[in-house]
Structures are given as C-alpha cells and as structure tokens.
Amino acid sequence: MTTQKEFGFGTQIRKSPYFDATVRWGAKDFSVYNHMYIPRDFGNPVENFWNLVNHAILCDVAVERQVEITGPDAAKFVQLLTPRDLSKCAVGQCKYVLLTNAEGGILNDxxxxxxxxxxxxxxxxxxxxxxxxQGVAVNSGLDVTICEPDVSPLQLQGPKSGEVMQALFGDSITDLKYYWLQEYDLDGIPLIVSRTGWSSELGYELYLRDNSKGDELWEKIMTAGQPFGLQPGHTSSIRRIEGGMLSYHADMDIKTNPYELGMDRLIDLNADFHFIGKPALQKVRQDGVSRRHVGLIIDGPAITGSNTRYWPLESEGQQIGKVTSAIFSPRLEKNIALAMVDTEFAPTGTVLKVKTPNGDITATVAEKPFFDPKKQLAAS
Structure with missing residues (x-):
C-alpha cells in the first residue's frame, strides 16, 4: 500500500480545493502564495515548459484569491485603487491593472x-x-461591500487549451474574446471562465464558485484533455520570463513604481478621476526615474533552475542594479533574465557583470519580451 505524501506547515496555510487532486496527479513540492499552498513541481520543469508550449497544462492557481467589490459605488471605488482608466471597462471585460499606494508604489498587479x-x-x-x-473603504465615504468570495481559479494554458475547452463547453466557447469572461454551468459546477492566464500562451482561467466541487472539476478537465495531450503542471518560469511577464515580489514590489517598469500605458494622469498615488506619480513623470527594468542575455553555461535571490549587477566595479528573475530557455538556447538597473545602463546592448553564486558572468541588456513580443499567441 502506498502512503500519500503529506505536505503541511499547519492549518494556518490554506489548501486549495484542488490540493488532493494535484497530489494524486504527481505534485511533488509546493510553495506558499497568498497564505496558500501552490504546486511548484510536477517533475522536470523543462518538460513542463514543453508540455505548455506544445500541448496544454492544467495549473492549480487557487492562490489567486479574489477581492470582491459590490455596492452602489463599486465602480468609483475600484477606480480609486488603480491609475488605469476604467471608464470604458464593460461588463464581462477583464483588465490588467496596477494597484498603487500614496507614494506611487505597486501593491499588486x-x-x-x-x-x-x-x-x-x-x-x-x-x-x-x-x-x-477594506481599509481604504472605511475612510472612502463610498457605499461598497468588500469580501473574499468562495472562488478558486484553475489555469488551462497552451495551444491545445482551446480544443480542451471545446470538448468541455462546446463550440460556443470559441466566441470568448481575449480578456473577456463568461458565466457557465458545467454539469452543475458553477464557473466564471475568462480568456486570460499567466503563461503568454493561448489559455483560459476557470473560476470555480463552489469549493466542494474542486476535485470533480479537476478530474473532468483532465479527462476531457487526454486526447489533446493535456498534462498537470505548474506556472512556467521559463515561459513567463521569455514573455517578459513580471512576478510580484520578484520583479517589483511596494517600492517599485509603474514608470520604472515601463508600464506608462497603465497610468492615466490626464483623465478626470482621482486614484491613490496620483500626486506621487505626477511627480515621478515630471522628474523621471533613476532606474529601469530591462531584459538581459547572460553568457556562460545553462543556468540550473532559477535564481532564488537577487544577483548583483556591476559596471566597472560599482553595483548598478540586480537580476530579479533568471532562467535558461531551452527553446532560445540562452540564459535570459529580467533586471532592474540604473537608467544610464538601461540601453539595449549595454554590457554588465552579473555576480552569481558560481562566479562573475557577462550579461548584455536586451529587448524584452524575448519571444513573441506582440503576444500574438496569447491573443490568438
């Protein structure tokens, strides 16, 4: 008799409704994200990458907790939280946004x-x-209700994800546009489905609205996906760095402002609405930034795994930045990375020195994303 491996730090770290299913399907290790377990290892991360880009993978991302905002002033309140103009955000639409604090620092993306x-x-x-x-709402004077609902997302990502979704929902699912959502009932399982995902590939997110049906939903998707090569998996660091996708706490944090990341398109300082951090970001726009987030190509042999700490970047013996995320891309056959550097070292082609645990390596500033820069795969 095989004993199932136990994962646990105590009841204060929550388990998703898919937790047991992911262990059955081969999850070997977890980390903690938003006070919950998230599967980080189903075996070989390179195999996971190829499964994603060639076929499809199903990922437990219930750690993407939802903050639900309802009430007569919900739209006004949401606009207060973000510098992106939401006046044209229609019902049924999704938007990638930044949430900023009074200093213009990013609280979440x-x-x-x-x-x-x-x-x-x-x-x-x-x-x-x-x-x-909830803290902002207390002093906002707006009539809103804010809570965490019973919602747990899965990500179905990869070029075959559309065919898996057709097997589950029928041909009408193909009408769902990029960054739009639709409500569905899948054999009694209540869902919101969106054409979004954290992979830079074609993909969908399925937001389960009844956690008692987590196991049933996971098995139903895996069964439907078998003819298309669907595999259980985890969010791919290789693919997200190829796509220049940023990871909160790694590539940005509360001390990072949107202009340093080149996310000017998500800030509307000229529109007639107020948001938290607007005066601070007006000043940043006026004064300019002292550092910028860039791509890097790192020389040398293939990086094993990914960096678990920031690697210093130097020029002529002076530290001028840090590598925030680094990985070897088997498709590009290069070490690729994201980094924050002083602005004078941000131009493409600048040569820098990376101080890694295995010694100093040369790196060159490069354009990002490294692959499919126009996001044609995700939007297809």
Missing amino acids: PILLRLAENHFWISLADSDVLFWA
Missing part, C-alpha cells in the same frame, strides 16, 4: 474582472489586498 455593473473581482498576485481595500 492583478486582473480585474467586471461581472456586473456594480460587481467586480480583483484576481490577485501575492499580497494582502483584501486588507488594503
């Missing part, structure tokens, strides 16, 4: 979903936005 005129979800990266939003 979630996906915003508009389910109804006064009903929003903020689908989170790794930080406690529920507490932030």
Whole structure:
C-alpha cells in the first residue's frame, strides 16, 4: 500500500480545493502564495515548459484569491485603487491593472474582472489586498461591500487549451474574446471562465464558485484533455520570463513604481478621476526615474533552475542594479533574465557583470519580451 505524501506547515496555510487532486496527479513540492499552498513541481520543469508550449497544462492557481467589490459605488471605488482608466471597462471585460499606494508604489498587479455593473473581482498576485481595500473603504465615504468570495481559479494554458475547452463547453466557447469572461454551468459546477492566464500562451482561467466541487472539476478537465495531450503542471518560469511577464515580489514590489517598469500605458494622469498615488506619480513623470527594468542575455553555461535571490549587477566595479528573475530557455538556447538597473545602463546592448553564486558572468541588456513580443499567441 502506498502512503500519500503529506505536505503541511499547519492549518494556518490554506489548501486549495484542488490540493488532493494535484497530489494524486504527481505534485511533488509546493510553495506558499497568498497564505496558500501552490504546486511548484510536477517533475522536470523543462518538460513542463514543453508540455505548455506544445500541448496544454492544467495549473492549480487557487492562490489567486479574489477581492470582491459590490455596492452602489463599486465602480468609483475600484477606480480609486488603480491609475488605469476604467471608464470604458464593460461588463464581462477583464483588465490588467496596477494597484498603487500614496507614494506611487505597486501593491499588486492583478486582473480585474467586471461581472456586473456594480460587481467586480480583483484576481490577485501575492499580497494582502483584501486588507488594503477594506481599509481604504472605511475612510472612502463610498457605499461598497468588500469580501473574499468562495472562488478558486484553475489555469488551462497552451495551444491545445482551446480544443480542451471545446470538448468541455462546446463550440460556443470559441466566441470568448481575449480578456473577456463568461458565466457557465458545467454539469452543475458553477464557473466564471475568462480568456486570460499567466503563461503568454493561448489559455483560459476557470473560476470555480463552489469549493466542494474542486476535485470533480479537476478530474473532468483532465479527462476531457487526454486526447489533446493535456498534462498537470505548474506556472512556467521559463515561459513567463521569455514573455517578459513580471512576478510580484520578484520583479517589483511596494517600492517599485509603474514608470520604472515601463508600464506608462497603465497610468492615466490626464483623465478626470482621482486614484491613490496620483500626486506621487505626477511627480515621478515630471522628474523621471533613476532606474529601469530591462531584459538581459547572460553568457556562460545553462543556468540550473532559477535564481532564488537577487544577483548583483556591476559596471566597472560599482553595483548598478540586480537580476530579479533568471532562467535558461531551452527553446532560445540562452540564459535570459529580467533586471532592474540604473537608467544610464538601461540601453539595449549595454554590457554588465552579473555576480552569481558560481562566479562573475557577462550579461548584455536586451529587448524584452524575448519571444513573441506582440503576444500574438496569447491573443490568438
């Protein structure tokens, strides 16, 4: 008799409704994200990458907790949290947004979903936005209700994901546009489905609205996906760095402002609405930034795994930045990385020195994303 491996730090770290299913399907290791377990290892990460880019993978991302905002002033309140103009965000639409504090620092970079005129979800990266939003609401004078609903997303990502979704939902699912959502009932399982995902590939997110049906949903998707090569998997660091996708706490944090990341398109300082951090970001725009986030090509042999700490970047013996995320891309056959550097070292082609645990290596500033720069795969 085989004993199932136990994972646990105590009941204070929550398990998703898919936890047992992921262990059955081969999850070997977990990390903690938004106070929950997230599968990080189903075996070989390179195999996981090829499964993603050639076929499809199913990922437990229930750690993407939802902050639900409802009430007569819900739209006004959500606009208060972000510098992106939401005046044209229609019901059924999703938007990638930044949430900023009074200093213009980034608190989170979630996906915003508009389910109804006064009903929003903020689908989170790794930080406690529920507490932030509830705190802001207390002093806002706006009539809103803010809570964490019973919602747990899965990501179905990869070029075959559309065919898996057709097997599950029928041909009408192909009408769902990129960054839009639709409500579905899948054999009694209540879902919101969106054409979004954290992979830079064609993909969908399925937001389960009844955690008692987590195991049933996981098995139903895996069964439907068998003819298309669907595999259980985890979010791919290789693919997300290829795509220049940023990871909160790694590539940005509360001390990072959107201009340093080149995310000017997500800031509307000229529109007639107020948001938290607007005066600070007006000053940043006026004064300019002292550092910028860039891509790097790192010389030398293939990096094993990914960096678990920031690697210093130097020029002529002076530290001028840090590598925030680094990986070897088997498709590009290069070590690729994301980094924050002083602005004078940000131009493409600048040569720098990376101080790694295995010694100093030369790196060159490069354009990002490294692959499919126009995101044609994800939007297809």
